[in-house]
Amino acid sequence: MVTVRILQLTDLHVFQDPEACLKGIPTRELLADVVRHICESGQTFEHVVVTGDHTHDEMPESYQAVRQILSPWLDRLWQVPGNHDDRAGLRSVFGDRVSGVGQDRITFSFSAGQWLCLGVDTHVPGAVPGKIEAAQIDWIRQQIQSINPARIALFMHHPPVDIGSLWMDRIGLSGKELLHELFNSERRIELVCCGHVHHEFWSQVGNAKIYTTPATGLQFSPTGSQPTFVAEPPGYRVIELTDDGFSTNVCRLPVTRFSPST
Numbered sequence: 001m002v003t004v005r006i007l008q009l010t011d012l013h014v015f016q017d018p019e020a021c022l023k024g025i026p027t028r029e030l031l032a033d034v035v036r037h038i039c040e041s042g043q044t045f046e047h048v049v050v051t052g053d054h055t056h057d058e059m060p061e062s063y064q065a066v067r068q069i070l071s072p073w074l075d076r077l078w079q080v081p082g083n084h085d086d087r088a089g090l091r092s093v094f095g096d097r098v099s100g101v102g103q104d105r106i107t108f109s110f111s112a113g114q115w116l117c118l119g120v121d122t123h124v125p126g127a128v129p130g131k132i133e134a135a136q137i138d139w140i141r142q143q144i145q146s147i148n149p150a151r152i153a154l155f156m157h158h159p160p161v162d163i164g165s166l167w168m169d170r171i172g173l174s175g176k177e178l179l180h181e182l183f184n185s186e187r188r189i190e191l192v193c194c195g196h197v198h199h200e201f202w203s204q205v206g207n208a209k210i211y212t213t214p215a216t217g218l219q220f221s222p223t224g225s226q227p228t229f230v231a232e233p234p235g236y237r238v239i240e241l242t243d244d245g246f247s248t249n250v251c252r253l254p255v256t257r258f259s260p261s262t
């Protein structure tokens with residue numbers, strides 16, 4: 001049986017200034033820690049997906065730094081933008097890995113064994129919440145129709161469900177009911193991997209299991225009505241796709257090197 005291993009990284013929040021911190025967390029240094037940890041662990045992946053917030057400041061130098069740190073996987077890298085991204089800026093640095101031009105939506109589509117993996121762009125320029133529109137649902141349906149896979153995985157920045165955190169749900173995804181209709185009618189969509197919330201969470205709509213993944217840098221508390229940050233090590237998600245289904249788990253680095261400021 002074919003097993004395809006996918007690495008998901010999310011919410012890198014790298015700054016132009018190599019020393020800059022997000023709430024006391026040196027995001028560039030921790031992203032490098034994550035990549036080093038994975039490479040030294042001996043784990044191998046056929047695909048690496050970054051689900052947005054590559055940078056915090058949307059500066060070209062920040063995207064260049066991300067590209068340099070992710071250099072072990074440039075030949076297998078897939079990306080969607082988050083709210084802390086600029087599509088044109090991301091394209092200017094990852095033009096060999098991202099199709100389209102300027103502010104066109106950044107999507108991807110690749111097959112993995114019997115699975116079809118689709119990247120869905122929820123970015124709204126200048127806004128923190130994300131958005132899904134009917135045209136994006138049409139695109140997903142067209143991809144499914146043309147390839148006719150046995151199973152489908154989606155990757156996106158904003159999760160298509162509320163997560164029970166009041167402040168985070170206020171900056172969630174509008175139009176998510178369109179995705180719920182899709183999940184309820186297209187049972188082959190079995191897996192949805194997201195970022196944005198900087199911690200691990202899961203839910204289900206229709207046949208789709210929806211997972212969020214810890215950030216490579218700053219970790220958020222999963223509860224509370226106001227933003228609260230927690231001292232936990234960086235994390236990433238490992239996904240294994242097989243003919244029979246999938247398995248997935250979050251891995252965290254063994255050490256918490258930095259505590260966030262309040």
Ligand SMILES: [Fe+2]
Nearest residue numbers: 011053082196
């Ligand atoms: Fe983020």
